[in-house]
Amino acid sequence: MNDALPDGLTTRPLTKADSRILFELITAQELEDTGQPDIEEADLISDWAKPSYDLSASSIAVFDGDLLVAYAELMGADRADAAVLPAHRGRGIGTWLAAWLRDLGTSRGSSVVGMPVPEGSAGDQLLAALGYRIRWTSWVLALPEGREIEHRELPAGYVVREAGETDLRPAHDVLEDAFLEWSVRDRESYEDFAASTFGRPGYAPWNFRVALDPTGAVVGVSLVFISSESPTAYIPRLAVRKDQRNRGIAQALLVDSFDVAREHGATTSELSTDSRTGALGLYEKVGMVAQSVWVNRAIDL
Structure with missing residues (x-):
């Protein structure tokens, strides 16, 4: 990296004990950029719980x-995240972090590194100026408070x-098969999935929902x-087996x-969805409305 951090700043790797102060940092950035925080401390803790991840x-x-x-x-190979406290923007810190991420990706043999940023935000503008292209657009959608939820019939013999x-384990297979239809990444191990799901702070069995066909096979999650x-509830993953789609299961x-x-x-x-999935219309059909728009900006290494 050619650019240096401003004088007086120090660096070190994150540790798991940093989850709260990092949550506060990301919250401050999201409040500045979108007007509402989407991050939870549990998101960080559950991501960091994956056995394959070396924080x-x-x-x-x-x-x-x-x-x-x-x-x-x-x-992984190309999923980056970064944040700068709003009061410290304009000091070259974001540029330095972007270079750090590119160097780390290069050292790991990655061909591309990208990250999500709110559309039009300071981070979006910085990455655009650094030559990052838009890979896809995503939306955070909400079912507003008090909105009626219309009942949806399942096919005969199916239950949720x-x-x-x-x-x-079959549910994990349904999720991975569905997400890998459009997401370019390695298949997630069940061990990583289990650590980040069941190891999430506050996890309870009711958090995990499945749709079963008449034979008892998992066809949706x-x-x-x-x-x-x-x-506020958040649905981080939703998927239906390919051969069971367009039947109202989702x-x-x-x-x-x-x-x-x-x-x-x-x-x-x-929940959030992006332009790779083609699912935006589904969520709007059940009464959800877009709260914010994000873009994933990436650069080839």
């Missing part, structure tokens, strides 16, 4: 004295319920969590997830 080798934290002012990390122990910071899973989240205290429900 110390994949992250950098930037401090001004004892204050965390910026960070970056690279998960809480996952049982024997459903978990939805995960739903409630924020520890607000009465909508039934969504409605079930909304219902069970409300039963456990949520007043709104959120």
Whole structure:
């Protein structure tokens, strides 16, 4: 890297003990850029719980004295994340972090490195100026508080319920098969999935929903969590087996997830989708509305 950090700043890798201060940093950036935070501390803790992930080798934290002012990390081959405290923007820290991420990706043999940024934000503008292209667009959608949830019928003999122990590995297969239809990445191991799901702070069995066909086979999956910071539910993963699509199963899973989240205290429900999936219309059909727009900007190495 040619550019140096401003004088007085120090760096070190993140540790798992940093989850709270990193959550506060990312929250400050999201409030500045979108007006509402989407991150939870549990998101960081669950990502860092994956056995395959080496946080110390994949992250950098930037401090001004004892204050965390910026960070970056690279998960997998090309998924980067970074944030700079709004009061410390304009000092060249973001440019330095982008170069750090490119260097780390190059050292790992990655062909591309990209990260999500709110459309039009300071981070979006910086990456565009550095030559990063848009790979895809994504939306954070919400089911507004008080909106009625219309019941969706399942095909005859199908049920949606809480996952049982024997459903978990088949459910992981359904999720990975579906996401790898459009996502270019290595297949996630069940061990990583289990650590980041069942190891998530506050995890309860009702968080894991499955749709079963008349034989008891898992044909659809939805995960739903409630924020520890607000009465908001979030659905990080939803998938239906390819041969079972266009039968109303995804909508039934969504409605079930909304219902069970409300039963456990949520007043709104959120999820995100991107332009690779073609699922935006599905979520709008069940009453969800876009809250913010993000772009994934990437650069070839």
